Amino acid sequence: MNSRQGALLRALLNATDYKTSSDYARQLGCSERTVRTDVKALNATLEHEGFASRVARQRGAGLRILVMPDEENRIERLLGEAEAEMHPRYERLCQEMIALTCHPGPHSADLLARRMFRNKQQIQADLRWWQGVLAVSGLSLRLGRSVTVEGPEWTIRGFVMSMLFSFPAAAVRRRVLPSLLGTIDPYDRQFLERCIAEMQRDLGFEFSSNAQWQFGVYLCIMVTRIRLGCSLTHWRADEPVTPFFAYLQKRLERHFSIAVSDAEMGLLRDMANCCTWQWSLAAIRAYEPSERARHLVDDIDAALVAAFGAPLPADMAKPLAILLESGLARRTCGLVAPNPNEEAVKYEAMDGACLLSSVLACLPSLREADLFSPDYARLILVLLDYLDQVGAMRCYRVGLVVNCGIDLALWGAHRIEKLSSRLSVTDVLTENEVTAAASPGREPAPLAERFDLLVAFEPLDVDFPSVTISPAVSRSDIDHIIASIPLWRRGRAARAVWKQEVLPCSPSPEGLFAALFERLGADGLLSMDFDRFQWLAWTLSIVKDRTLVFAWCGEGVRKTGIRIFRLEDTDQTESMRCTMAAVLLVAPEERGDLTPATQAFKRLVEDYADTSDAMTDDGFFVRFAE
Incomplete structure (x- = not known):
C-alpha cells in the first residue's frame, strides 16, 4: 500500500456516501484511471489481510467502501500500522536523526550511507533537508568532515521525541526504535521499565500504555545522550527535586555508571508531566x-x-x-x-x-x-x-414544515434539537401556512420575523431560506442544515468579500507569514504589528492537506474578508510545504454570528484548496515543524 492508496483508503473511510472517481482524483491529484487501479490494489490488500470489507462501485453513483460491522477498527489499525511503509523516505530520515543524536560519532555522509545502506548522494540530499527542518526548531546541522546536530541539549531531545511522536506508535516501534534500543541491552530496558512502574506509584497516576512507551523512549534517549557526554548542566529551578526523583537519580547513576545531574532529573520530572495520563474522575479529583x-x-x-x-x-x-x-x-x-x-x-x-x-x-x-x-x-x-x-453561539430559529402524520412531525422536531444545540424548532406548520405567510401583506407575520430558516421533508416552492432533509432526520441531515447556513442570509446581510490571488513568498513559515501580513495589510483587512500576527498565525492555523488555513476574529481586523492564495516560491527551491493559504478575517463587531462566515469560508477552502497528499517526501515533517 503506497501513500496515495493509503490516502484513498482514508478518504473512503471518511466519506458518508458514494463519491465519483473524478471526485477522488481531484482530491488526490491523480487521474481517474489511477483511482480505479488503486481501488483494485486496495481490494487485493483487504482480501490478503483477511477482511470481508471491500470498495464497491455503483454505476451512476461512484465509489464507497462497504465496511463489515466488526472490521472498521481493524481497518483503521491496518492503515495506521502501514504508514511507515507508505512513505519511502520516512524510515531512512528517522534513522538518520537517531544516528546523529544517539550513536557515537564522528558521523559523515559516507558513514551514514553505509549505515543506512544508501548511496552518498541520497544522504547528502537528506542532510540538506534536515538543515531546513532543524532551523525551525532553533537547531542547526553543521556539515563538514563530521556531521553534528548543534543546539541546546533539551531542544535536541525534545526534537527527537517530537519526531517520534508525530507518527503512529506501532509503525515507530516496528521500524525505527530498534536502532535506538540497540544502544540499550535487554537487561537495561527491563530496569527502565521498573523505574517507570515505580514512578507511576510515586506520582499516584497510571500512565496509559502509549505514555509508558513514550516515556520509556525518552529514558533511553536520556541515558544514551549522557553516555555520549551530552548531559544537561542547567534546568529551570522553580521546583526542587522531590525525594523520589533524588532516589531515582542515584539508582540511574549506579545502574548505568553515569553521572546524572539535578538538571537531568528536573527535565525528567517535566517529561513525566508531559505524558498522557490515564485519567479517571477519581484521579482528576485527587490531582x-x-x-x-x-x-x-x-x-x-x-x-x-x-x-x-x-x-x-x-x-x-x-x-x-x-x-x-x-x-x-x-x-x-x-x-x-x-x-x-x-x-x-x-x-x-x-x-x-x-x-x-x-x-x-x-x-x-x-x-x-x-x-x-x-x-x-x-x-x-x-x-x-x-x-x-x-448559549454563546447564536441559536437559529427553525420552522419545521410538514405534510405528514403527527408522529413524524414530533419526531422531526425532537431529532433536530437533540442533534444540534444550534437549532431551535420554534413552530411546526403546514405547507399551506407557509404559502400564506410568504405572500406579502397577509397575516400571520412574515416568515422573516418568526424564523431564520425552514426545514421540510420535501422541497418548498417559496422564496425563503429552506433546507430539505430526509424523514430519518439523521446526523447527515443536520450537517446539511449547518452547511447551508451561508445561504440563509441571502439578501439580508452583506457576505464576506473574497479574492483568489497569487502570493510570492519564501518557503519558510516565517517567510509565508510575512508575505501574508504584508498583503492583508495592503488590502486594508489588518491593523496590527507583525509579531502579534505571527503569534496568532502559529497558534490558530492548521495545515489541511497542503493548504494553510487561518481564521481570526478579534482585535486588529479592520474589515471582514476572505483571501485564497496560491503560493509562489520566490527562492526557487521547490520546497514549499504548503502550496496554498486560505485566510478568514472577521471584524470584532460581527462576531455575534460567526457561523455563516465560517461555513462560507470552509466551502471556498473545499472548492479551491490543494487537496493533494500532504505527506509527500518533502512534506511529511510539517506536523512537527513547530
Whole structure:
C-alpha cells in the first residue's frame, strides 16, 4: 500500500456516501484511471489481510467502501500500522536523526550511507533537508568532515521525541526504535521499565500504555545522550527535586555508571508531566495542578465572564488546569505532542473556535504562556462545551414544515434539537401556512420575523431560506442544515468579500507569514504589528492537506474578508510545504454570528484548496515543524 492508496483508503473511510472517481482524483491529484487501479490494489490488500470489507462501485453513483460491522477498527489499525511503509523516505530520515543524536560519532555522509545502506548522494540530499527542518526548531546541522546536530541539549531531545511522536506508535516501534534500543541491552530496558512502574506509584497516576512507551523512549534517549557526554548542566529551578526523583537519580547513576545531574532529573520530572495520563474522575479529583496553571484558569474564567456573562462550570476548571499544566511542561521541554483532534477543533468547529479565540488570544497571561498550537487546540476542545452551556453561539430559529402524520412531525422536531444545540424548532406548520405567510401583506407575520430558516421533508416552492432533509432526520441531515447556513442570509446581510490571488513568498513559515501580513495589510483587512500576527498565525492555523488555513476574529481586523492564495516560491527551491493559504478575517463587531462566515469560508477552502497528499517526501515533517 503506497501513500496515495493509503490516502484513498482514508478518504473512503471518511466519506458518508458514494463519491465519483473524478471526485477522488481531484482530491488526490491523480487521474481517474489511477483511482480505479488503486481501488483494485486496495481490494487485493483487504482480501490478503483477511477482511470481508471491500470498495464497491455503483454505476451512476461512484465509489464507497462497504465496511463489515466488526472490521472498521481493524481497518483503521491496518492503515495506521502501514504508514511507515507508505512513505519511502520516512524510515531512512528517522534513522538518520537517531544516528546523529544517539550513536557515537564522528558521523559523515559516507558513514551514514553505509549505515543506512544508501548511496552518498541520497544522504547528502537528506542532510540538506534536515538543515531546513532543524532551523525551525532553533537547531542547526553543521556539515563538514563530521556531521553534528548543534543546539541546546533539551531542544535536541525534545526534537527527537517530537519526531517520534508525530507518527503512529506501532509503525515507530516496528521500524525505527530498534536502532535506538540497540544502544540499550535487554537487561537495561527491563530496569527502565521498573523505574517507570515505580514512578507511576510515586506520582499516584497510571500512565496509559502509549505514555509508558513514550516515556520509556525518552529514558533511553536520556541515558544514551549522557553516555555520549551530552548531559544537561542547567534546568529551570522553580521546583526542587522531590525525594523520589533524588532516589531515582542515584539508582540511574549506579545502574548505568553515569553521572546524572539535578538538571537531568528536573527535565525528567517535566517529561513525566508531559505524558498522557490515564485519567479517571477519581484521579482528576485527587490531582492538584500547579499554582501557575490555577492562576491561568482564573484568568480564563474572568475573561469568559466578561465576554459571555457566565463563569466556567465547576467541573470544567480542574481538567482545564491539568491541560494547561501539561501544555506548559511541553513548552518548557520543547516537546510538540500532536493533537489528533486539532483539525476537528480548528476547522470543523471553526465558528466556536473563532469565538473562543477572540477572547483567549487577547488574554495576556495565556499569550505569555505561548502554548504550542496542539495544546491550544486542547483548551478550545474543552471550552466548546462551555459555549453550548451558556448559549454563546447564536441559536437559529427553525420552522419545521410538514405534510405528514403527527408522529413524524414530533419526531422531526425532537431529532433536530437533540442533534444540534444550534437549532431551535420554534413552530411546526403546514405547507399551506407557509404559502400564506410568504405572500406579502397577509397575516400571520412574515416568515422573516418568526424564523431564520425552514426545514421540510420535501422541497418548498417559496422564496425563503429552506433546507430539505430526509424523514430519518439523521446526523447527515443536520450537517446539511449547518452547511447551508451561508445561504440563509441571502439578501439580508452583506457576505464576506473574497479574492483568489497569487502570493510570492519564501518557503519558510516565517517567510509565508510575512508575505501574508504584508498583503492583508495592503488590502486594508489588518491593523496590527507583525509579531502579534505571527503569534496568532502559529497558534490558530492548521495545515489541511497542503493548504494553510487561518481564521481570526478579534482585535486588529479592520474589515471582514476572505483571501485564497496560491503560493509562489520566490527562492526557487521547490520546497514549499504548503502550496496554498486560505485566510478568514472577521471584524470584532460581527462576531455575534460567526457561523455563516465560517461555513462560507470552509466551502471556498473545499472548492479551491490543494487537496493533494500532504505527506509527500518533502512534506511529511510539517506536523512537527513547530
